[in-house]
Amino acid sequence: MNQKIFVSAKEVADRAGVSRSAVSRTFTPGASVSEETRRRVMEAAEALGYHVNHLARGLMRNESGLVCLIVSEMDTPYRSSLIRAISHQLQAVSKIAMLINTDRSDKSVDDALRLAISYRADASIILSGMPDKSITDLCVKSGQRLVLINRDEEREGALMINLNDREAAHRAFIAFQRAGCRRLAFANSDVGTPSLKAREEGFVAAAIEAGVEVIVERFGPTRYQSGVILAQRLLTREARPDAIFCANDLLACGVMDTARHQFKLTVPDDICVIGFDYIEQCSWSSYDLTTFAQPVDQIAKEAVSWLTHPAKTDSIASQISPELVWRGSVRGG
Structure with missing residues (x-):
C-alpha cells in the first residue's frame, strides 16, 4: 500500500535553488521576495505538489485557525443555513470549521470535542440552546474563545448572540389581532430551548395583557410531523382556534397541511398561521407562510468578526430583532 508522503519546504528550496526562508516568505502574504525567487519557488512547489502546513504555522503562533461548530438538529433547514453562513464567513478569514454533532447526548459528543481541543481548536461556536452546558464548561476549561447563539447562559469573555424572541x-399577537382573529393558539415542541420558551412566553404575555386567552400545545421535536400532531390536537377542540403562532416554520408547515387536507380548512380565511425562522420552504406557493426571518448572515458575520479580533475578558451580548415577513397565511398580509 502506498503511503502519502508530504513534501517539505526544504525539498522545494533545494529544487528551486533558494533558501528555506525564501520559500517561507513566498507563501507568507505581504512578505518581501523578488519576482524571480517567487517564480522559481512556485514552479518547484507545483512540480513537487507542495502545500503549506498552515496547522504547523498556526501552532507556532499559538493558534490553529480551527473553529468548532457545535450543532444539534443540523439537518433542519434553519440550522443548515446557519452552518452554511458561518462556514463561509470562516473560510473568508482563512479559518477552518470542525463540525461536532450533539444530537446524541452520549460520550461520543464529549470525545469528539476533546479530540477537537487536542488539535488546538481556537474557538467554539455553539449554534443552539440544545447542547448541554457541560459542553460549554469543557470549552471554557480548555481556554477556547466562545460564541453562544440563542442560549440563556452567560460566560466570561464570550460573545452571546440572541434574538429578541419576546x-x-x-x-405576532398584534398581527393576529389586526387580522380579526379572536381564538389564539401557540404550537410548540417539547424541546424547551430558551428561544422556543421565549416565543411562547412572549406570545402568552401579550395576549394576557390584552385580556385574550391563548391555548398552548406542545409535542415532540421541532419537526414537521410534530406540527401535524399539534394541529390535530388544536383543531379537534370544541372552541377551535382561528389563529396559530408556531414556534418554527417546520411546525407551521405541518399545521397548515393538516388544517387544509385533514380538516378541510382554508388558510387564511378559516385559520391564520405564523411561523418562525424564514426557511426556504415557507416561500413555496403551497405554504406562502408569514414568518419571522432569522438573520443568519448577520449572525454569522458578528460571530466570525468577533473571533478575528483580540480576546476580551468581558462577555458581550448582542440582541437582534427578527424581521416579520408578510405573506398569504395571515389575512391582510
Missing part, C-alpha cells in the same frame, strides 16, 4: 412574539 418582541417578535408580541408582534
